[in-house]
Amino acid sequence: VTTLVMIGTRKGLFLARSEDRRTWEVSEPTLTNEGVSSVAIDTRGATPRLLAGGATWFWGPYLVSSDDLGATWHDPEHAPLAFPEDTGAAIANVWQITPDTAARPGVVWAGTEPSALWRSEDGGASFSLVRGLWDHPHRERWEPGGGGQMVHTILPHPADDQRLTVAMSTGGVYRSKDAGATWEPSNDGIAADYQPEPPPPWGFCIHKAARDAVSPETLVTQHHGGVYRSTDDGASWTPIHDGLPSDFGFPIVTHPRTADTAWVFPLKGDEGRVPPGNRIAVHRTRDGGATWEELSDGLPDRPFYAAVLRDAMTVDDGDPAGVYIGTRDGCVFASPDEGATWVEVARHLPDVFCVRAATIA
């Protein structure tokens, strides 16, 4: 069994492979003139399709794909994503690529800066704008966070193709129950200490959100401050960050098969955004956030000052699940055992924007 990890960095894409998830071979970089903001491994077809998106400094945004595990990349002649002329908008960056479920082959979603959701029905070769979200009356109130103003999280509902959840910074969680035609903000219960109380419905800086694999009505989110859980598909949220050393962080990921299991990477909040105690550590809950445990066995024990960005933590589909983090100082660490122990995959890469991992054979 080979596990493939896509590592998107500020200056190119790296691919790491392992047979045992403990020893890794890291490729030479590809897409080297590109900032790689989003990657995806679509394992639904006969052969895995790799997708990568982002923005180049000079030449604008891009979204490319590879059907030979990165040996060659297909860059369409015509832009795979482009705002319709009447919007007067232009894509600045592609921040998210999300293959839909196996029941909807060919459907791939993308999230961009400025905040927009895009749907592809041809595996990511071409996308159309989801007008319902673009036309939302809140759009003019959505503001950029430090990374820009983008849709960064797309959560299809596995059992109901009419239901779809996205998250954006800023703005927050928005849900559709009619296949994207209309959207409602879904941030009730989330505190926003940078807003007047009560916060406006568009005023949430969701950093990342994830859906539970067993109970699709259960979501978790890492907010700008606070980790929250919803058991009603995002209609309401309750805090679950007691037991974490900080309620601030960027990523949150859920287990591919086991309920109530999630990982976060806490950072000090506005006092530096480095790991609390300057110690690199992943934290995991296995009970829906009632308790958390620190996981750092095998991670560097020297002082550590780098952050993990919102898409730079992921899980694979192995058993036990593998967990991966990429850091802004260019390190990638892998855990083959759900976070219990860690090994270094790479160091001294450009700063890591995103990682995704999957079993490919």
Added chain:
Amino acid sequence: VTRAVEVTLRLGAPLRPHAGGHAQLAYTVPDDADVGRLLDALAADHPAAARRIRDETGLLRQHVNVFVDREPVPRRTGTEVVLHDGAEVLVLPAVSGGAR
């Protein structure tokens, strides 16, 4: 009466793979054509090159420089610069890459 003029479009090295490997392309355009019209012609032949020069609103990308007869054109209005017979339009990446 609109006459035709001959203009040359020269592409910086990073753009050439997206334009069939061409370093320069010759176009015949109406004598009232501007830079935007020339880039429309490029888009018809080599869309992958053209979309790297302008975004989907038609605006020149921030870190792309366009020169007409060696003179840089403004980013916001440069596509409106009218071309004359024999004009040479050059597209290069800007010097701003160090910000990465």
